[in-house]
Amino acid sequence: MKFNKHIENIKTYEGGKPIELVVREFGIDPKDVVKLASNENPNGCSLKVQDAVKNIVANMALYPDDSMMKLKAGLSRRFGMDDENIIIGSGSDQVIELAVYAKTNKESKILTNGVTFAMYEVYAKHVGCEIIKTTSTDTHDLEQFYTLYKEHKPEIIFLCTPNNPTGDASDAKEIFEFISKIDSDTLVIVDGAYMEYAKAKDASKAIEPKELIDKFDNVLYLGTFSKAYGLGGMRVGYGIARLDIIKQLYKLRPPFNITTLSLEAASVALEDEEFVKNSIEMNFNEMKRYKNFANEQKIDIIESYTNFVTLCFEKPKNSSKIADALLKRGMIVRDLSGYGMNAIRVTVGKPEQNSKFFELLVEYL
Amino acid sequence: MKFNKHIENIKTYEGGKPIELVVREFGIDPKDVVKLASNENPNGCSLKVQDAVKNIVANMALYPDDSMMKLKAGLSRRFGMDDENIIIGSGSDQVIELAVYAKTNKESKILTNGVTFAMYEVYAKHVGCEIIKTTSTDTHDLEQFYTLYKEHKPEIIFLCTPNNPTGDASDAKEIFEFISKIDSDTLVIVDGAYMEYAKAKDASKAIEPKELIDKFDNVLYLGTFSKAYGLGGMRVGYGIARLDIIKQLYKLRPPFNITTLSLEAASVALEDEEFVKNSIEMNFNEMKRYKNFANEQKIDIIESYTNFVTLCFEKPKNSSKIADALLKRGMIVRDLSGYGMNAIRVTVGKPEQNSKFFELLVEYL
Numbered sequence: 001m002k003f004n005k006h007i008e009n010i011k012t013y014e015g016g017k018p019i020e021l022v023v024r025e026f027g028i029d030p031k032d033v034v035k036l037a038s039n040e041n042p043n044g045c046s047l048k049v050q051d052a053v054k055n056i057v058a059n060m061a062l063y064p065d066d067s068m069m070k071l072k073a074g075l076s077r078r079f080g081m082d083d084e085n086i087i088i089g090s091g092s093d094q095v096i097e098l099a100v101y102a103k104t105n106k107e108s109k110i111l112t113n114g115v116t117f118a119m120y121e122v123y124a125k126h127v128g129c130e131i132i133k134t135t136s137t138d139t140h141d142l143e144q145f146y147t148l149y150k151e152h153k154p155e156i157i158f159l160c161t162p163n164n165p166t167g168d169a170s171d172a173k174e175i176f177e178f179i180s181k182i183d184s185d186t187l188v189i190v191d192g193a194y195m196e197y198a199k200a201k202d203a204s205k206a207i208e209p210k211e212l213i214d215k216f217d218n219v220l221y222l223g224t225f226s227k228a229y230g231l232g233g234m235r236v237g238y239g240i241a242r243l244d245i246i247k248q249l250y251k252l253r254p255p256f257n258i259t260t261l262s263l264e265a266a267s268v269a270l271e272d273e274e275f276v277k278n279s280i281e282m283n284f285n286e287m288k289r290y291k292n293f294a295n296e297q298k299i300d301i302i303e304s305y306t307n308f309v310t311l312c313f314e315k316p317k318n319s320s321k322i323a324d325a326l327l328k329r330g331m332i333v334r335d336l337s338g339y340g341m342n343a344i345r346v347t348v349g350k351p352e353q354n355s356k357f358f359e360l361l362v363e364y365l
Numbered sequence: 366m367k368f369n370k371h372i373e374n375i376k377t378y379e380g381g382k383p384i385e386l387v388v389r390e391f392g393i394d395p396k397d398v399v400k401l402a403s404n405e406n407p408n409g410c411s412l413k414v415q416d417a418v419k420n421i422v423a424n425m426a427l428y429p430d431d432s433m434m435k436l437k438a439g440l441s442r443r444f445g446m447d448d449e450n451i452i453i454g455s456g457s458d459q460v461i462e463l464a465v466y467a468k469t470n471k472e473s474k475i476l477t478n479g480v481t482f483a484m485y486e487v488y489a490k491h492v493g494c495e496i497i498k499t500t501s502t503d504t505h506d507l508e509q510f511y512t513l514y515k516e517h518k519p520e521i522i523f524l525c526t527p528n529n530p531t532g533d534a535s536d537a538k539e540i541f542e543f544i545s546k547i548d549s550d551t552l553v554i555v556d557g558a559y560m561e562y563a564k565a566k567d568a569s570k571a572i573e574p575k576e577l578i579d580k581f582d583n584v585l586y587l588g589t590f591s592k593a594y595g596l597g598g599m600r601v602g603y604g605i606a607r608l609d610i611i612k613q614l615y616k617l618r619p620p621f622n623i624t625t626l627s628l629e630a631a632s633v634a635l636e637d638e639e640f641v642k643n644s645i646e647m648n649f650n651e652m653k654r655y656k657n658f659a660n661e662q663k664i665d666i667i668e669s670y671t672n673f674v675t676l677c678f679e680k681p682k683n684s685s686k687i688a689d690a691l692l693k694r695g696m697i698v699r700d701l702s703g704y705g706m707n708a709i710r711v712t713v714g715k716p717e718q719n720s721k722f723f724e725l726l727v728e729y730l
Contacts, residue, residue, distance in 0.1 A: 012615045062597060063598055261598065
């Protein structure tokens with residue numbers, strides 16, 4: 001059977017390996033598996049959220065409130081926006097998908113950092129549009145972005161700050177300066193999936209969506225509940241933009257895209273700031289141990305504004321071999337060789353998980 | 366800002382009103398609101414499912430098992446298929462979306478019944494393809510389908526049986542005969558969202574996906590956990606087809622499209638057949654009361670193979686006015702005037718809910 005020509009060469013995307021798979025493949029006891037591969041919150045999620053969800057399990061039979069009134073009210077309070085400036089997606093992934101589908105087609109181009117969140121490229125391929133990348137493997141080189149922008153006139157520019165999978169972050173001031181030079185028909189997507197971490201570590205990296213949206217008519221800001229809020233399994237993200245952009249994304253939004261329990265979980269998560277604060281505090285305390293470890297072992301570590309660290313190896317050390325060896329020992333990390341880097345990305349875990357990682361890794365250095 | 370031209374005229378889809386909205390708009394006590402508008406299971410969902418979900422709320426922090434091994438194993442056992450013949454969607458809606466996006470474009474056509482599930486048209490508009498419809502407002506007229514198929518050569522034909530929002534069902538034999546006349550490059554989607562009900566009521570309406578897929582290389586069968594399994598809020602549906610079709614849909618599937626709790630809920634729901642059986646039994650017992658009521662009140666009722674009934678009014682009775690009047694009394698039903706019908710669709714509820722519906726409706730006849 002024939003399908004659309006532009007999807008012919010798409011390769012099916014594979015996410016991080018779940019614990020179950022490692023248990024099945026290597027016969028390791030589930031309690032001995034440590035997953036530091038998907039930047040989940042190692043503290044799990046707020047007990048208040050867990051209680052709230054337990055209380056409404058009978059509502060699983062009822063379609064979600066598709067107006068998402070409660071969650072939007074929480075987000076608009078948090079960010080000082082109106083409800084109508086917000087769209088909720090099944091992860092911020094879905095907001096990316098909607099934006100790409102609404103704005104681009106086979107004749108379009110998007111512009112991204114050399115190494116960045118994989119889903120920008122994945123969705124661009126879904127519509128068959130061309131992907132332009134800078135050469136940078138860490139911090140966004142905004143001068144190069146501008147040169148490529150002028151040359152290619154892309155429909156969408158993706159700025160991921162902090163950047164995934166490298167962990168570095170751009171200065172907010174530079175992001176604002178860059179966007180001010182971009183034509184208002186080009187959509188600039190500022191992906192702040194890890195912004196809660198960056199904001200806590202260094203005020204100069206903090207981007208407030210309200211400031212962005214007040215200033216620019218062509219910006220879509222993205223956030224997520226999958227990281228600091230500890231709800232990776234519930235698939236809730238959001239986009240914030242001016243009404244005319246949100247309206248276009250809404251045209252393509254599948255109705256009931258967020259589950260009844262996910263709406264409740266995210267709404268209550270917003271109210272438990274204590275949990276988020278503690279998670280971020282532990283994160284940066286533990287990150288110091290990663291820095292010390294990397295220094296001791298003479299491994300290059302990228303300065304991180306997120307809940308993960310990226311360790312870059314020098315040949316003959318090989319990141320794929322190291323990640324594979326760790327996997328067989330029940331330690332799941334992300335090999336970045338697919339991104340053209342001789343590096344691994346490791347989620348900062350709980351103290352005992354990080355200790356185990358250090359212990360295991362030295363065996364393969 | 367400019368967006369893709371073909372989405373310019375899309376109107377944002379609005380689903381059924383949730384109870385919260387009626388509470389807010391009309392100031393009715395939530396316990397006095399009866400929602401018979403979205404064909405949810407009035408028995409809620411299985412207690413076994415509720416317990417299973419409560420037990421894993423801590424896992425909300427973890428990304429879902431994107432291989433969906435447990436749920437696929439349950440479905441493949443149920444249908445006698447292999448795991449690789451199955452794709453799981455965020456509701457069967459998402460499988461429709463993936464099929465439309467993979468198979469059609471601005472130059473394509475789809476063919477559907479005159480009155481049928483709204484989402485076929487919604488997703489076709491997302492890609493800008495032409496929608497051809499038969500003139501039928503209830504049972505699929507397969508002869509007319511065939512005439513239109515030959516005339517238009519659509520990329521996709523949608524057969525919804527039982528049909529939503531009318532409740533009637535086609536004979537399985539006729540569906541098989543029809544598909545055997547269709548060229549193998551045309552994708553035929555058989556939407557069996559309400560098949561559990563039809564199967565229980567009348568064996569001649571029952572379509573087994575395995576039989577379909579064994580026989581035809583161009584069929585995609587759809588099923589859902591939103592109806593008989595009572596999980597409308599969890600957004601889990603599935604598509605069953607030969608591997609080459611599933612592979613194409615997988616290319617466009619967003620990773621982690623099903624939440625961690627939804628995967629568990631659906632997997633456990635499959636194991637509690639008793640709950641489903643009891644729900645269907647109550648449904649058809651209560652449906653008899655709707656038939657009697659309609660006969661007494663001389664309202665035309667379409668023979669239903671689902672968990673809802675469609676009541677067709679004669680002028681000067683007006684379905685919109687009736688639905689509005691009921692809404693203000695806290696009784697939510699679905700007005701079908703938007704489908705060109707002077708009718709309302711009413712979910713068969715619990716005995717006391719149905720009694721209340723009968724009581725209220727007679728006031729407006």
